Every structure is written in C-alpha cells, then in structure tokens.
Amino acid sequence: MGLPVVHICTVTPISLTVGANRIVPAVAIPYPLGNPKLGEVEERGLRRKIVEKALMSLTRPVTDQTVFED
Amino acid sequence: MEPKRVVCYLNQFFGQIGGESEANTPPKQFDKPVGPAMGLQQLLPKNCQVVGTVVCGDDYFNEHLDEAGRAIESMLKKLAPDVVVAGPAFNAGRYGMACGAVSKIAHELGIPAVSGMYPENPGVESYRQYAYIIETSNSAAGMRQALPAMAKLTAKILQNEPIGSPREEGYLSRGIRTNIQVDKRGSERAIDMLLKKIAGEDFETEYPIPHFDRVSPADPLQDLSTATIALVTSGGIVPKGNPDRIESSSASKYGKYDISNITSLHSDEFETAHGGYDPVYANESPNRVLPVDVLRELEQEGKIGRLYPYFYATVGNGTSVANAVKYASAIAHELVNEGVHAVVLTST
Numbered sequence: 001m002g003l004p005v006v007h008i009c010t011v012t013p014i015s016l017t018v019g020a021n022r023i024v025p026a027v028a029i030p031y032p033l034g035n036p037k038l039g040e041v042e043e044r045g046l047r048r049k050i051v052e053k054a055l056m057s058l059t060r061p062v063t064d065q066t067v068f069e070d
Numbered sequence: 071m072e073p074k075r076v077v078c079y080l081n082q083f084f085g086q087i088g089g090e091s092e093a094n095t096p097p098k099q100f101d102k103p104v105g106p107a108m109g110l111q112q113l114l115p116k117n118c119q120v121v122g123t124v125v126c127g128d129d130y131f132n133e134h135l136d137e138a139g140r141a142i143e144s145m146l147k148k149l150a151p152d153v154v155v156a157g158p159a160f161n162a163g164r165y166g167m168a169c170g171a172v173s174k175i176a177h178e179l180g181i182p183a184v185s186g187m188y189p190e191n192p193g194v195e196s197y198r199q200y201a202y203i204i205e206t207s208n209s210a211a212g213m214r215q216a217l218p219a220m221a222k223l224t225a226k227i228l229q230n231e232p233i234g235s236p237r238e239e240g241y242l243s244r245g246i247r248t249n250i251q252v253d254k255r256g257s258e259r260a261i262d263m264l265l266k267k268i269a270g271e272d273f274e275t276e277y278p279i280p281h282f283d284r285v286s287p288a289d290p291l292q293d294l295s296t297a298t299i300a301l302v303t304s305g306g307i308v309p310k311g312n313p314d315r316i317e318s319s320s321a322s323k324y325g326k327y328d329i330s331n332i333t334s335l336h337s338d339e340f341e342t343a344h345g346g347y348d349p350v351y352a353n354e355s356p357n358r359v360l361p362v363d364v365l366r367e368l369e370q371e372g373k374i375g376r377l378y379p380y381f382y383a384t385v386g387n388g389t390s391v392a393n394a395v396k397y398a399s400a401i402a403h404e405l406v407n408e409g410v411h412a413v414v415l416t417s418t
Contacts, residue, residue: 002288003406009417017279018391020415021287029418031351032305034358044364047357051364051414055294055374058412062287 006054008032012067022057023067024050073119074228077151078107079142079172081165084157085125093164095127096134097141099149106217110155113221118228122149124172128164135171143175151181153227156201158186158216159193161208170197177201184224186216187242194242202233202241237274245390282391297411300378302401304386304394305352305359305418306344307335318345321385324397330379334363346387347418359418378410386417 007020010032015023026032033047057068082092084105103111103120111120124145131138146154154176156169170193173183183201187194188208197203202223206216219240226233236243252259259276266273291297308316314325332339335356342352342359357363365377382401386394405413 002285003402003410003413004288004290005413005415007415007417015417018282019284021285026416030347030349031358032416032418033361033364034351034355036351036354036358043358047361048364048367051361051368052373054414055299055368058291058297058299058414059294061290064287066287 004058006057008050008054016065016067019065021062021065022054022060023065024054024057025067025069026050071117073117074153075121075149075151076110076114076118076224076228077146077149077154078103078110078120078123079154079156079169080105080107080123080125081131081159081162081168082125082127085123087125087127093127093129095125096130097124097126097138097145099124099145106158106213107155109213109217110221110224113218115225115229118225121151126168128162128168131168131171132164138168139171139175142172143179146176146179146181151176153224154181154183155220155224156183156185158204158206158213158220159191160186160206160210160212160216161188161191163192166191166193167196169193170200173197173201182227184220184227186220189242198242199244199246202227202239202244204241243278245392283395291412294374295372296375298376298378298409299365299374300405300410300413301329301360301362301365301381301416302413303360303381303383303416304389305383305416306342306385306387307340307352307356307360307381307383308343310339310341312341312343316343316383316385318343318385319388321387321389322393324382324384324401326380326382328380329362329377332362333366335360342418343383344385344387344418352418359416361414361416365414375411378405378408 006022007015008024008026009015010026010029012023012025027035033050034043082095086105087095100123104123107120107123124142156172159165159169166187169185173185174197176183177200185201186204186206188206204219206212263273340356342349352359368374369377384397
C-alpha cells in the first residue's frame with residue numbers, strides 16, 4: 001500500500017521529527033550527495049554508494065522509522 | 071464619530087432558535103445582538119456596536135458549506151462590520167468549523183475576525199490563520215471567561231491598537247511569524263534557555279516544534295530492476311533561471327521538470343533556488359543534490375527499471391508544514407497515477 005519513499009538527508013534528526021520512514025544519511029547540507037573535496041570520479045563513486053543504499057532501503061520491509069546507517 | 075460595527079456569528083442554539091432539532095436552519099440575519107452577542111455588547115467600549123447577529127444551524131452549515139458561505143458572505147457585505155466575532159464554540163466541532171469558515175469569509179472580505187474555541191476543536195486546526203481564536207474551556211460553562219477575553223481583543227482591533235503575541239492576548243497561535251525587536255541577540259537567548267533547561271527551570275521556547283503526522287511505512291519494492299523510480303527534492307534544484315520563480319525561502323509552490331533527455335545535471339542547465347545554505351556546490355554540480363547522473367547509470371545497467379522522466383522540486387527553507395503537506399499530497403497522487411513504484415527524496 002502506498003509508495004515507498006527513501007529520504008536522503010544530512011540532518012537525520014529532522015527527518016525523524018517530520019516522520020520519514022526510510023532514511024539514508026547524506027554527506028553535508030550544501031552537498032548531500034557529493035563532496036567537492038574529492039576528485040570527479042571519486043565523488044561520483046561516493047554518490048553512487050549513497051544512491052545504491054537508498055535503493056536497497058526501498059526493498060527492505062520496515063515497521064517503524066529506520067535510519068539505514070553504514 | 072461613527073460607532074465601530076461588530077457582527078456576531080452564532081449557531082442555532084446560542085442564537086436562540088432551538089436545539090439539535092433546529093440544526094438544519096439556514097443562515098438568518100438579525101439586525102441586533104442576540105444571546106451571547108448581548109453579553110458581548112455590554113463588554114465592548116461605548117463606541118462599538120453589535121449591529122447584527124448571523125445565526126445558522128450547525129448541520130446546515132456543515133452540509134451546505136457553499137450555500138451557507140455565500141449567504142453569510144452577502145449578509146456580511148450588507149452589514150459591513152469592522153470586526154466579525156464568531157462563537158465562542160468551545161469544543162463543539164461542527165460549530166467550531168462553522169465559526170472558522172465564517173472567519174475565513176470575513177478574512178477574504180478584509181474584515182478581521184475573533185473567535186473562541188477549545189484548543190482541540192477541529193475548527194482551530196482548519197482555520198487558525200483566519201481568526202484570533204481566544205482559548206476557551208471545553209464547554210459553555212466557560213462563557214463567563216471567554217466573552218470578556220473576546221471583547222477585549224475585539225476592542226483592541228476596533229481601536230487599532232497593536233495586537234500582541236498569542237500568549238499576551240490569550241489567543242491560539244495562528245502559525246504566523248512576525249518580526250519583533252528584542253534586547254538580547256539570539257545566541258544569548260538560546261544559552262539562557264539552555265541553562266534554564268539544564269537547571270530544570272521553566273523556559274519559553276521561541277519556536278515550538280509543529281505537530282507532524284505519522285504515516286505507516288509503505289511495503290518494500292519486490293524487484294528494483296522493473297521499478298520506476300521518481301526523484302523529488304526539497305533542495306531547490308530547478309532549470310537555470312528558475313522558470314517557475316520558486317522562492318528561496320517559504321516556497322509557495324513546487325515545480326515539475328522534464329529530465330527525459332538528461333543523463334546528468336550540468337551547471338549550465340540547472341541550479342538551486344534554495345536560500346539558507348551556500349549554493350556554490352549545488353550550482354557547480356546539481357547532481358550533488360539530485361543524483362540524476364547515478365540513477366541514469368543504474369537505469370542503463372538494468373539495476374532499476376526506469377527513472378521517471380520528470381523530477382519535482384521545491385525549496386524546504388522556511389516552508390510551512392501545511393504547504394509541504396499540500397505539495398507532497400499533489401505530487402504523490404500524480405506519481406501514483408503515473409505508475410511510479412518508489413520515490414527517492416533528497417533534502418539539503
């Protein structure tokens with residue numbers, strides 16, 4: 001029932017407060033899915049890792065708010 | 071000097087038409103104070119006059135919202151009040167909803183409204199932004215406290231006196247933030263509050279956390295490789311130039327943007343409209359907020375079925391919970407209708 005949603009965000013306590021059920025922590029507020037200090041290839045690898053984790057979370061049954069830590 | 075004009079709104083019971091059996095009474099106009107409106111008149115300053123009372127049955131109002139609303143609107147136009155006073159409705163739900171709706175009609179006519187309700191009356195949640203709703207007890211036994219408080223605030227509005235905070239005036243928060251001047255800067259006030267909190271003393275927060283609802287978690291996807299995934303963001307990613315003019319703070323709208331031919335978000339085509347965080351990194355590479363590049367790659371590799379050809383974006387900065395819920399509901403309905411299976415939502 002309904003659409004599964006994964007919230008990728010840096011400040012996970014806010015995500016918990018507003019009621020997200022699947023939460024994947026991100027890197028930083030101004031660049032949740034990147035890191036300007038890394039080279040282009042490395043940065044993209046980091047982004048892919050976070051997105052893959054987010055997609056994985058969409059396939060996991062959850063009964064309560066869940067933060068998918070490493 | 072012309073007397074200031076007040077119009078009261080009451081239900082069939084307080085309007086002295088009858089009890090529950092008269093709840094189907096359509097709106098009626100009396101060109102004088104009736105019931106509690108007489109009490110209100112006595113509490114108002116001499117230059118303020120209750121020139122009319124509009125009475126409507128609670129069932130009629132709630133079952134014929136449009137008709138009742140139109141009838142009352144035309145009565146208010148004729149009576150031309152300076153303030154509308156609705157209720158008090160205490161914890162009567164239908165009456166509270168009617169008082170709220172009448173306040174909204176007044177608001178739309180440019181007339182300020184005062185009401186009185188118990189905080190849990192559903193009229194508070196639905197219409198709080200349209201009226202100064204004095205906090206009352208949950209039954210009509212509280213009339214004696216409610217009326218003077220409502221009269222005091224009504225008089226202030228009529229005499230163009232500044233209206234203080236909800237706590238000072240005794241009305242329920244309208245969810246409106248206003249600028250005020252204070253002696254101590256924010257860091258000092260925050261430390262003061264923290265020290266009081268640690269010491270176990272009472273302190274008053276400057277920003278109560280709003281109430282958020284809870285949604286049961288949706289069932290997981292069975293198969294990612296056949297799923298259509300949509301991207302949604304509160305990080306303000308928009309086509310360059312922000313064609314929908316989404317505000318950098320307190321966004322009044324969201325946008326829907328075509329990415330069917332986009333493999334990666336480039337800085338010459340996309341940017342962020344979001345205020346409140348340093349936009350340099352998002353503008354340099356919008357994929358850092360909205361990972362189109364990676365999802366496109368995963369789509370080509372067959373890891374996901376399809377990336378939905380549009381993304382939705384708004385600005386989270388200062389956007390009210392009520393508006394966020396509205397946007398989310400509209401977006402979710404559209405995504406469900408379009409056969410999307412899951413959403414990746416990113417926030418800054």
